[in-house]
Amino acid sequence: MKNVSNLSNLRHPLKTCVVALLACGMLSGLAYASEAAQPNPHSAAKPMSEAQLIAKAKAIHKHVLTIDTHNDIDINNFAFSRNYSQDVDSQVNLPKMIAGGLDASFFIVYTGQSSEPDAFEAAGYKKAYDSAINMFEAIHRMTTVFAPNQIELARSAADVERIHAKGKKVALIGVENGYPLGDEKTAVKRVKQFYERGARYISLAHQGHSQLSDSNTGEQSGWKWNGLSPLGKQVISEMNRFGIMIDVSHPSKESMLQTLKLSKAPIIASHSAVRSLADVSRNMDDEQMLALKANNGVIQIVGFSAYLKTDAPERRIAQKALREEFKLPDTLWWQAIRHANVPNLSDGQREQLIIRLDALDAAFPPPKRATVKDLVDHIDYAVNKIGIDHVGISSDFDGGGGIDGWNDASETFNVTLELVRRGYTEKQIAQLWGGNLLRVMRDVEQVAAKIQADEKKTAAK
Numbered sequence: 375m376k377n378v379s380n381l382s383n384l385r386h387p388l389k390t391c392v393v394a395l396l397a398c399g400m401l402s403g404l405a406y407a408s409e410a411a412q413p414n415p416h417s418a419a420k421p422m423s424e425a426q427l428i429a430k431a432k433a434i435h436k437h438v439l440t441i442d443t444h445n446d447i448d449i450n451n452f453a454f455s456r457n458y459s460q461d462v463d464s465q466v467n468l469p470k471m472i473a474g475g476l477d478a479s480f481f482i483v484y485t486g487q488s489s490e491p492d493a494f495e496a497a498g499y500k501k502a503y504d505s506a507i508n509m510f511e512a513i514h515r516m517t518t519v520f521a522p523n524q525i526e527l528a529r530s531a532a533d534v535e536r537i538h539a540k541g542k543k544v545a546l547i548g549v550e551n552g553y554p555l556g557d558e559k560t561a562v563k564r565v566k567q568f569y570e571r572g573a574r575y576i577s578l579a580h581q582g583h584s585q586l587s588d589s590n591t592g593e594q595s596g597w598k599w600n601g602l603s604p605l606g607k608q609v610i611s612e613m614n615r616f617g618i619m620i621d622v623s624h625p626s627k628e629s630m631l632q633t634l635k636l637s638k639a640p641i642i643a644s645h646s647a648v649r650s651l652a653d654v655s656r657n658m659d660d661e662q663m664l665a666l667k668a669n670n671g672v673i674q675i676v677g678f679s680a681y682l683k684t685d686a687p688e689r690r691i692a693q694k695a696l697r698e699e700f701k702l703p704d705t706l707w708w709q710a711i712r713h714a715n716v717p718n719l720s721d722g723q724r725e726q727l728i729i730r731l732d733a734l735d736a737a738f739p740p741p742k743r744a745t746v747k748d749l750v751d752h753i754d755y756a757v758n759k760i761g762i763d764h765v766g767i768s769s770d771f772d773g774g775g776g777i778d779g780w781n782d783a784s785e786t787f788n789v790t791l792e793l794v795r796r797g798y799t800e801k802q803i804a805q806l807w808g809g810n811l812l813r814v815m816r817d818v819e820q821v822a823a824k825i826q827a828d829e830k831k832t833a834a835k
């Protein structure tokens with residue numbers, strides 16, 4: 375925390391445009407400004423006027439280092455003609471980060487979990503690996519070719535602070551799904567390779583079981599490994615050895631609890647919400663959150679509507695029946711059906727399914743889209759349950775994330791405003807927006823340094 379609070383004293387030139395934009399009322403989040411200040415559960419300060427509250431939030435937002443730990447990328451936005459130096463059609467890019475005062479972003483090397491027959495054979499692994507390498511290279515093109523004067527890749531917690539202090543945006547890399555690590559022949563050595571390419575967290579599974587770990591989706595479809603696979607366990611110790619954070623946002627609860635027993639370093643949930651408030655298998659229940667606290671890890675509460683507000687029970691029953699009728703895999707997301715072919719369904723069957731989905735939506739409407747208030751309700755719950763040291767913030771932009779008031783990176787200030795409205799102090803907001811995550815990153819780096827030093831000592835004997 376020492377370094378973060380030092381940074382909070384710095385004036386950040388890029389953020390002055392946020393203040394200007396807000397003053398002009400150009401950001402949609404000003405809707406929040408019309409609401410009355412609310413009671414203040416976190417401090418004994420006397421109530422402020424709305425104008426004072428906004429001014430205070432602006433100052434805090436300018437001072438703290440803001441890190442969003444999960445932003446997906448579309449490979450098509452990493453070309454010479456179209457890239458993040460422009461305000462391309464993505465929820466995160468450099469103009470939007472500047473407008474919203476978002477200082478740092480984990481960009482994601484994402485691989486969907488294949489369920490093709492060759493998924494766990496050489497050909498399937500090769501497809502996954504080639505796609506992952508393309509994404510690593512795309513992120514590097516952004517920081518070295520398209521916008522090297524505006525954004526730089528951080529390879530350590532100290533890098534994050536050094537780059538931010540220069541007034542540049544910070545890029546970090548997270549890997550969503552360890553599937554491209556491949557089989558016993560490649561997985562362990564590719565951990566080092568991914569580290570060298572800049573990966574600073576990896577999750578061992580996404581939606582659907584991988585060769586390394588069960589996914590949360592097993593709650594509906596059954597388990598493959600009952601937690602981690604033997605290879606997944608080896609990958610975890612290799613991640614500890616190189617200093618890569620282990621991300622448990624998509625793996626199953628059992629996988630997460632086994633990871634906690636094995637890992638020598640704190641772990642993260644890079645984009646999850648609270649299961650007690652929204653009962654979906656992607657979220658963390660109280661037992662998981664308390665285990666994360668004991669491990670000194672952090673849960674990055676995610677601005678993803680479906681994880682903050684869930685469907686009514688009747689809607690879920692109707693969806694389950696439809697899934698069974700059309701024999702849809704549990705891993706298939708409802709949103710995907712309207713946009714792409716569905717495995718094992720003809721075009722005609724898919725058309726029928728969409729008609730039935732429309733009828734289902736009419737009979738059992740989906741919940742209203744979540745808001746920044748819902749996001750901060752989840753943050754409040756987590757802070758009350760496991761303490762301010764173990765909670766952070768993420769959006770999952772360009773991967774399904776986005777809520778009313780925080781639709782893209784340009785609206786990032788609205789999250790800070792709601793935190794100030796609830797009475798969080800500047801120090802607490804600095805922790806939530808990145809201080810806690812950097813603490814975990816440093817711990818992971820130190821554990822890796824110790825493991826490597828011990829190995830050298832042993833080898834020298």
Ligand SMILES: [Zn+2]
Pocket residue numbers: 550623624645770773
């Ligand atoms: Zn995800």
